[in-house]
Amino acid sequence: MVAGLAAQGSTPGLVYVDGDADLGTPDTTDSGVLDTMGMTHLLGDGVPALARLGPRHPLLPADHIALLGFDPAEPSTEHWGRLASHRLHATPVAAVRSDPEAAAAAALAHLGARTDSVLVHFDVDVLDTGAFPLANFPHFNGLTVDQAEAVLARLCASPAFAGLVVTEANPDHDPEGGLMEALVRMLGRVLGPALGPALGDGGTA
Numbered sequence: 001m002v003a004g005l006a007a008q009g010s011t012p013g014l015v016y017v018d019g020d021a022d023l024g025t026p027d028t029t030d031s032g033v034l035d036t037m038g039m040t041h042l043l044g045d046g047v048p049a050l051a052r053l054g055p056r057h058p059l060l061p062a063d064h065i066a067l068l069g070f071d072p073a074e075p076s077t078e079h080w081g082r083l084a085s086h087r088l089h090a091t092p093v094a095a096v097r098s099d100p101e102a103a104a105a106a107a108l109a110h111l112g113a114r115t116d117s118v119l120v121h122f123d124v125d126v127l128d129t130g131a132f133p134l135a136n137f138p139h140f141n142g143l144t145v146d147q148a149e150a151v152l153a154r155l156c157a158s159p160a161f162a163g164l165v166v167t168e169a170n171p172d173h174d175p176e177g178g179l180m181e182a183l184v185r186m187l188g189r190v191l192g193p194a195l196g197p198a199l200g201d202g203g204t205a
């Protein structure tokens, strides 16, 4: 989505709502999971074949990114080094929990002067796994669904809002279907104002 907006001549910003910072590299991974390296390659680091997939390199300047909700215990020393050297705007999960709307507003303010559209990445693993075990990677100090809704509602209400990516919603973790339904209803409420009355009641999404 970042590449698509950039190819259209837009200057997108990205708010990365995720339980992780995803600053791994193929060279140093233990898991081999590509999803843990996404931020690295957006920033132009890592493997050139991935970092140069888009219409420009780096695909995103570091100051066009805001990380929201990652668990500060997760990044390795190497990942913290990358986060610091790029001077990423980064709000760990405890700060988001204490004031979700303010954290979202600060992320938008950071991007606002530099970008003309805002993409929102929402990894379900930013939610507390004990209460909402829908993601593949557990985080036991994550957000409540209400806190995530407050964050997403603020972000998606931005006039610059251009799209929402939802990742890691794994139906295998939800045999009764209740978690997926709660997620879809929440997303319906969040996106309703942007998409119009069809989704506005949160119940028909």
Ligand SMILES: [Mn+2]
Pocket: 018, 019, 020, 123, 125, 126, 137
């Ligand atoms: Mn994640």
